Amino acid sequence: MSTFSFEFFPPQTPEGQEKLRATHRQLAQLNPAFFSVTYGAGGSTRDRTLATVLELQQAGSIVAPHLSCVGSSREQIRELLDTYRQTGTRRLVALRGDLPSGMAEPGAFRYASDLVQFIRAETGDWFHLEVAAYPEYHPQAKSPREDLLAFKHKVEAGANSAITQYFYNADAYERFRDECEALGLTVPIVPGIMPIGKFSQLARFSDACGAEIPRWIRRKLESFGDDGASIRAFGLEVVTDLCARLLRHGAPGLHFYTLNQAGPVSTIWQRLGI
Ligand code: FAD
Secondary structure: OOEEEEEEOOOOOHHHHHHHHHHHHHHHOOOOOEEEEOOOHHHOOHHHHHHHHHHHHHOOOOEEEEEEOOOOOHHHHHHHHHHHHHOOOOEEEEEOOOOOOOOOOOOOOOOHHHHHHHHHHHHOOOOEEEEEEOOOOOOOOOOHHHHHHHHHHHHHHOOOEEEEEEOOOHHHHHHHHHHHHHOOOOOOEEEEEOOOOOHHHHHHHHHHHOOOOOHHHHHHHHHOOOOHHHHHHHHHHHHHHHHHHHHHOOOOEEEEEOOOOOHHHHHHHHHHOO
């Protein structure tokens, strides 16, 4: 069975909260397997993530909070795990995260695999654990092979499934999945899908996280200049084609980075006929 999910970030303002409520109402009608809520580096959104998770749960949705461990102590993570258990949360996205600038101490966990191991030791099989995967390789990875082995290590530490960093290059995903299979990894690896909105924002994000915008897409987007309607129309076409190909080639679902917007995802969803 395919797993479709939608990712939100915890809003910072009352207007942002209202917008997220409306987005959630709209996307909940598509009946996803779960919604996920991001967690700011170094625990910076700890309370807002928790509040958003609780609100979505109270509205009747299954929610997977993200939990990044860098900069945190074992006690802080234990407390959060206890809180989530008490709220009946059964799914988590376990991450290392990135140290915010100015924070020097990595804390008790060096890699996401340490966090997965800790969660399993503390809570057994209570949580379904998702981890991150990088078809175009993590920007800090020493080599593609080491990144692949680091991913294997996370799975062996107890991850149940994975969500990828976004990409626009289906070959990278399919090759990564084949390489995982060749290593004997059988967990579902769900493609992360980033709809294309503003080109400058996408270019900045992509530089930071090591996701490639293929030249033909970049050149087309650049050629539209400030013509937002053309950018959106082209973006929807490219991303819908990507999703359709991934599903046709056996992707076990799709995870949408919604950026708290319902419009692009709903359109892609309709066009895919899911
Ligand atoms: P890891 O799996 O620990 O990998 C980090 C790096 O260390 C990689 O280069 C890897 O190759 C290397 N490595 C791992 N293990 C070893 C080892 N044993 N020896 C040597 N090298 C090793 N960030 C947030 O702050 N909040 C979020 O909510 C969030 N959500 C995300 C959701 C998804 C689906 C994805 C794909 C990313 C998300 N991120 C989030 C970003 C993520 O935190 C960063 O990409 C971070 O830099 C790496 O996190 P990780 O869990 O992949 O780390």
